[in-house]
Amino acid sequence: MGESSRTGFVAGLEDVVAAETYLSGVDGEAGELTMAGFPVEELAGRASFEETVYLLWHDVLPDPDQLADFREELSGRRELSRATLDLLRTVAVEKVPVMDALRMAAGTVRPGTDEGEALALVASLPTIVAAYSRMLEGEEPVDPDPELGHAANYLYMLTDDVPGAEFTRALETYLNAVSDHGMNASTFVARVIVSTRSDFVSAVVGAIGALKGPLHGGAPGPALDVVFEIGDVSRAEAHLREKLGRGERLMGFGHRIYRVRDPRADVLAAAADRLYTTDGDRELYDLALGVEQTALRLLAEHKPGRNLQTNVEFYTALLLHGLGLPTQLFTPTFAAGRVAGWTAHCAEQRALDRLIRPQSVYVGSKDRIWVPLEER
Ligand code: ACO
Numbered sequence: 200m201g202e203s204s205r206t207g208f209v210a211g212l213e214d215v216v217a218a219e220t221y222l223s224g225v226d227g228e229a230g231e232l233t234m235a236g237f238p239v240e241e242l243a244g245r246a247s248f249e250e251t252v253y254l255l256w257h258d259v260l261p262d263p264d265q266l267a268d269f270r271e272e273l274s275g276r277r278e279l280s281r282a283t284l285d286l287l288r289t290v291a292v293e294k295v296p297v298m299d300a301l302r303m304a305a306g307t308v309r310p311g312t313d314e315g316e317a318l319a320l321v322a323s324l325p326t327i328v329a330a331y332s333r334m335l336e337g338e339e340p341v342d343p344d345p346e347l348g349h350a351a352n353y354l355y356m357l358t359d360d361v362p363g364a365e366f367t368r369a370l371e372t373y374l375n376a377v378s379d380h381g382m383n384a385s386t387f388v389a390r391v392i393v394s395t396r397s398d399f400v401s402a403v404v405g406a407i408g409a410l411k412g413p414l415h416g417g418a419p420g421p422a423l424d425v426v427f428e429i430g431d432v433s434r435a436e437a438h439l440r441e442k443l444g445r446g447e448r449l450m451g452f453g454h455r456i457y458r459v460r461d462p463r464a465d466v467l468a469a470a471a472d473r474l475y476t477t478d479g480d481r482e483l484y485d486l487a488l489g490v491e492q493t494a495l496r497l498l499a500e501h502k503p504g505r506n507l508q509t510n511v512e513f514y515t516a517l518l519l520h521g522l523g524l525p526t527q528l529f530t531p532t533f534a535a536g537r538v539a540g541w542t543a544h545c546a547e548q549r550a551l552d553r554l555i556r557p558q559s560v561y562v563g564s565k566d567r568i569w570v571p572l573e574e575r
């Protein structure tokens with residue numbers, strides 16, 4: 200879908216620049232992602248999630264005192280209000296999908312200053328996801344542990360077990376890698392909402408709704424399901440050909456901006472490789488690599504010249520599965536990472552203070568004559 204020659208409309212706003220940002224930049228031709236000046240490969244595997252959030256919010260890495268204060272500010276806001284817990288318990292009875300429950304519960308974050316809302320949103324999204332996921336299993340939520348870092352505490356609240364350093368590092372690498380990514384759909388939604396001088400909570404609620412769709416953050420669950428359905432690499436080609444033949448898209452492949460391999464896929468592949476070497480189902484990991492190779496070969500055949508490559512979601516699925524997360528928590532965990540970028544973009548948009556209000560071109564008919572109901 201390209202530009203309409205009649206009106207100049209570009210479907211999907213492809214290549215339309217909608218903001219200048221200091222937060223992150225995506226070079227789709229070179230396969231580069233820069234986050235506040237750092238290549239994603241430099242940052243994701245080293246920073247704690249708190250350091251990444253601080254960096255995105257302040258454009259500088261915190262010194263040890265600043266980091267200690269920031270950790271405390273966040274950990275002090277992890278607990279959910281009674282109203283939020285009651286809401287989650289109510290929707291758990293109906294088995295509402297986790298992303299829908301997250302969207303509803305994020306909306307209960309109390310209004311405050313922009314900074315207060317941003318802190319509360321980053322701090323509480325993992326608590327919402329962990330508490331709700333346990334409720335769905337008929338278990339009681341685990342209270343957050345203020346002594347644990349953000350990522351370790353998330354895993355702790357999910358499992359009631361303090362995770363080892365390896366697991367914490369792997370999750371932290373994931374959260375950092377997905378914390379921001381230029382003008383993606385959910386970030387655009389957040390910026391549009393804040394541009395009306397609305398609040399950060401509303402912006403993040405809207406962003407969660409946008410992230411949920413399978414063309415954005417909803418892909419990793421289905422991507423892993425395909426690996427499970429295939430079961431053995433010898434069946435990969437027939438299975439994937441059948442999907443493409445039915446006109447389906449292969450989840451975890453292709454990207455609007457990247458024309459080469461998504462650099463986040465490499466960062467997550469390295470983290471997943473480490474995780475599955477020390478702990479986890481190596482057979483599944485090897486099967487997934489086989490499926491990836493087959494998918495890339497078939498996509499090259501299916502859409503020659505389009506250069507459909509592995510995107511972040513394929514290795515997200517493997518990494519999060521290796522951490523013991525069920526597929527229904529993949530997209531909510533993405534939200535727990537991306538909320539860092541959403542809130543940073545909200546602040547950037549707030550400072551710009553310019554209403555985002557594009558144009559549309561009316562292409563419908565004109566001068567119609569009203570026909571009374573009894574004559575239709
Ligand atoms: N499998 C099969 N065909 C594909 C795929 C895919 N994964 N991706 C693109 N194509 C095809 C399209 O059907 C289209 O064919 P057509 O020209 O015959 O209509 C052609 O390649 C070009 O695709 P576009 O839709 O123009 O690509 P776009 O840049 O709009 O879409 C997107 C990017 C949505 C990510 C797409 O590649 C896709 O649907 N991928 C699968 C879902 C997925 O992995 N989503 C996660 C993205 S990463 C993220 O958001 C964090």
